Ligand SMILES: [Fe+2]
């Protein structure tokens with residue numbers, strides 16, 4: 223159960239497969255950003271240990287994924303380079319309300335949706351990539367991204383009622399589906 227409001231079209235893997243070197247660079251940045259998101263939440267809510275402690279595990283896992291993707295890029299003869307910010311992350315970030323506790327609920331919901339979309343796409347890559355080595359790698363990442371998705375939604379419950387969280391998640395999931403449908407000029411995991 224991933225809370226997403228749209229399904230990635232089945233031809234998505236075939237479309238990005240010729241660009242996997244670029245997708246891996248984007249993927250590395252995504253893992254780095256995922257670690258940063260969890261770390262930023264630790265900074266913001268450090269006075270709530272039950273909220274913060276599970277996030278330390280997320281930081282560690284995302285940094286491990288970051289390292290693994292860099293190793294893959296290097297093994298393929300590539301190099302991690304900078305890239306323009308994705309409109310996906312920027313537009314989702316802009317939906318986060320500014321006053322607490324709405325802010326923390328939205329930060330958790332947005333993070334949960336990004337994890338869910340990663341999980342959905344990693345599943346497609348595992349099942350349909352022709353490069354079996356790469357497909358197997360995506361298979362190994364699935365479980366932790368699904369777990370992160372569920373964790374962010376659970377963490378939001380430190381600050382709001384379940385009902386409020388779910389109605390906000392419904393709304394943000396609709397926005398996420400619209401944003402992902404707009405795509406991106408460069409091949410990316412979330413475009
Ligand atoms: Fe990750």
Ligand SMILES: [Fe+2]
Pocket residue numbers: 256284337366367370
């Ligand atoms: Fe994750």
